[in-house]
Amino acid sequence: MKHPLAFTLNGSPVLGEVEGSKLLLEVLRDHFHLTGTKEGCGKGECGACTVLVDGRPVNSCLFPALEAEGREVTTIEGLPRGTELSAVQQAFVEQGGIQCGFCSPGMILSVQALLDRNPTPSESDIRDALVGNICRCTGYVQIVEAVHAAAGLRRGER
Amino acid sequence: MRGRFEFLRPRSVEEAQELKARTEGAKYLAGGTDLIVRMKERKESPAALVSLRRIAELSGVRADGFVRVGSATPIADCIGDPALSSRFPVLVQAMASMGSVQIRNVATVGGNLCTASPCADTAPPLLVLGARLAVRRPGGQEDEIPLEEFFLGPRQTRLGPHDLVTGVVLDPPAPNARAIFFKKRRVAMDLALASVAVLLELDGATCVKARVAVGSVAPTPRRLESVERLLTGQEMKRDLLLAAANLARESVAPICDLRAGEEYRRHITGVFVRRALETLLGQARP
Numbered sequence: 001m002k003h004p005l006a007f008t009l010n011g012s013p014v015l016g017e018v019e020g021s022k023l024l025l026e027v028l029r030d031h032f033h034l035t036g037t038k039e040g041c042g043k044g045e046c047g048a049c050t051v052l053v054d055g056r057p058v059n060s061c062l063f064p065a066l067e068a069e070g071r072e073v074t075t076i077e078g079l080p081r082g083t084e085l086s087a088v089q090q091a092f093v094e095q096g097g098i099q100c101g102f103c104s105p106g107m108i109l110s111v112q113a114l115l116d117r118n119p120t121p122s123e124s125d126i127r128d129a130l131v132g133n134i135c136r137c138t139g140y141v142q143i144v145e146a147v148h149a150a151a152g153l154r155r156g157e158r
Numbered sequence: 159m160r161g162r163f164e165f166l167r168p169r170s171v172e173e174a175q176e177l178k179a180r181t182e183g184a185k186y187l188a189g190g191t192d193l194i195v196r197m198k199e200r201k202e203s204p205a206a207l208v209s210l211r212r213i214a215e216l217s218g219v220r221a222d223g224f225v226r227v228g229s230a231t232p233i234a235d236c237i238g239d240p241a242l243s244s245r246f247p248v249l250v251q252a253m254a255s256m257g258s259v260q261i262r263n264v265a266t267v268g269g270n271l272c273t274a275s276p277c278a279d280t281a282p283p284l285l286v287l288g289a290r291l292a293v294r295r296p297g298g299q300e301d302e303i304p305l306e307e308f309f310l311g312p313r314q315t316r317l318g319p320h321d322l323v324t325g326v327v328l329d330p331p332a333p334n335a336r337a338i339f340f341k342k343r344r345v346a347m348d349l350a351l352a353s354v355a356v357l358l359e360l361d362g363a364t365c366v367k368a369r370v371a372v373g374s375v376a377p378t379p380r381r382l383e384s385v386e387r388l389l390t391g392q393e394m395k396r397d398l399l400l401a402a403a404n405l406a407r408e409s410v411a412p413i414c415d416l417r418a419g420e421e422y423r424r425h426i427t428g429v430f431v432r433r434a435l436e437t438l439l440g441q442a443r444p
Contacts, residue, residue: 001164020165020207024193043195044261045347057261062194063264066165069204110259111437119350121354129344 007068010078011035018065025049025060027068028075036076038103040134047133051075052108057110076105079112080156087153088112088146097146099137107133111147115154121147161197165207171215171322172397173297174208179320181206186322188230188269191261191268216324221245226292227326229268232282234259234442236267246328248355249283250339254282255341268323271308274315274378275349281305281379283339284326285371292325293317302327306407309378335359336438344417350374351418353404354430356391358438365389370402370431375410375423382409385431394439405433 002017002118009032016029028051029036042061049061052074055059079086088111098104107130114129116122120130126147127140135143165183168174178184183205187193196202210216216230221241233253236242239250243250256270256279268281280361295318305326308315312428317323317406337357341350359366368389373379385406392398412423 003165019162020164021159021161023159026159042198044191044257047258047260050260057260058263059191061258062190064165064194064209066167066206067209069167073294113259113334128346129259130262 003066003067003143005069007070008072010074018063018157020066022065023061024051024053024063024065024068024073027065028060028073030032034075034077038105040102045132045134046103047110047130048103050133052109052113053061055113057113058131074112076114079108086112088115088150090126091146091153092143095146095149096142097138098137103133103135103137105145107135111150113141114147115151119154121152122147123148159194159197161200161203162218163204165196166206166208167212167410168208168210168213169214170214171294171324172298174210175294175320175322177206178208179296181208184208186210187271188272189232189264189268191257191265192269192273192275202407210268210322212268218253224235224330225328227300227328229272229292229323229325230266230386231268233257233262233265233267237262245331246287246337248339248357249280249287252279252339252341252353255339258347258419265350267326271305271326272315272317272323274309274311274313276312276378277350277353277374278379279341279350279353279373281309281405282371283337284328284375285379285381286355287328288339288368288369290327291323293427294322294324294328295323296320300324304435306381309380311377332359332367334361337369338434338437339435341373342426342430349417350351352412352430353428354427354434356434358429358440358442360394360442361441363393363395363439364393365394370406370426371379372406375412375427377411383405384409388433394435399432399439401436402435403428408432 005016038048038140044059044062067155187207210230216228219239220226289305296407326384339355341353368383368386370385407424407428414420
């Protein structure tokens with residue numbers, strides 16, 4: 001049975017009709033065609049599917065779509081302003097925090113949520129915040145550097 | 159997800175229980191970080207999920223004389239709650255070690271307990287704190303079940319088919335009680351290989367009350383009453399701490415699986431008990 005579903009997606013109100021068994025990941029990719037959100041393990045371990053619900057990172061592969069009713073969902077597509085990358089995205093590009101790119105949308109959204117909460121994170125704050133985002137390319141060093149750089153950019157340092 | 163199921167969103171505990179009783183094969187859904195994974199792995203295939211997320215009564219922490227944590231309160235909200243972190247730091251310490259940010263934002267304390275995994279991280283601290291579960295029976299009657307009587311085996315609890323855990327109830331902490339939690343895992347996201355929580359009330363160097371609970375080293379999280387008895391009323395000397403650690407090693411019944419061997423889990427249990435006692439004694443010294 002399909003249910004109506006209304007929520008805010010990247011700042012705009014949206015309306016859909018979804019099966020009760022659909023997960024948020026499936027609705028974002030298949031219904032709204034926002035394919036920046038990736039499916040990796042499908043079990044909440046790799047974090048490739050991370051999106052923000054009311055500003056908090058969640059694994060969209062385990063999040064029932066209907067639970068998004070009335071909430072604010074942010075995907076990677078919601079971060080840039082037009083063609084201008086967000087500070088976190090820009091820092092990941094500049095610091096080599098991206099190689100194959102599969103983990104990047106989830107990683108960047110986790111960082112976004114971290115910096116919204118804590119504008120000056122220590123290295124251990126950064127590593128704790130990213131425990132649920134696995135990257136198989138970079139070895140994490142450039143990612144941590146990118147987060148420090150993003151924190152600086154957001155404070156207006158260059 | 160491939161399996162089809164209905165998704166029901168009640169607004170009250172009564173409605174949730176009625177929907178569940180009326181729908182053959184329905185299960186309650188809290189955060190879903192365990193249940194949805196099991197459904198994807200085809201270990202469970204409920205015909206319907208009764209979501210508990212929209213029931214206001216089940217969310218949040220209330221603190222007056224005692225503290226009541228709503229069963230569907232996300233772990234992240236518990237960690238951020240000032241009453242919990244000031245009164246029961248051992249619980250918050252264990253919660254902060256669970257999963258990832260993403261998991262803690264949706265996983266709930268009630269879900270962690272009702273899943274009844276031997277490695278549930280909230281269980282050892284709640285056991286040493288003497289927590290009780292508030293349970294709503296289908297007729298509307300509310301009972302309390304001491305947590306130490308709740309677990310029957312892996313994924314088995316004393317709950318009846320439509321019973322719903324509405325909250326976790328904690329008495330105010332004794333002013334001289336101190337507690338600590340240790341957990342062994344290989345990398346940050348792992349399930350615990352062994353975990354230990356210890357609570358002590360001391361009068362000088364004498365142990366007035368001891369609570370010791372373990373996770374991942376028996377079919378259920380459980381207290382080690384023999385170790386508690388050994389410590390109670392005694393002066394906390396080095397020999398006693400070593401004896402307690404040895405007794406803890408002998409009192410557990412770990413499995414051997416691909417994550418750790420039986421002997422290793424026993425060994426770690428003993429090490430954690432000793433380290434917990436030493437740490438708590440160190441904190442008690444002026």
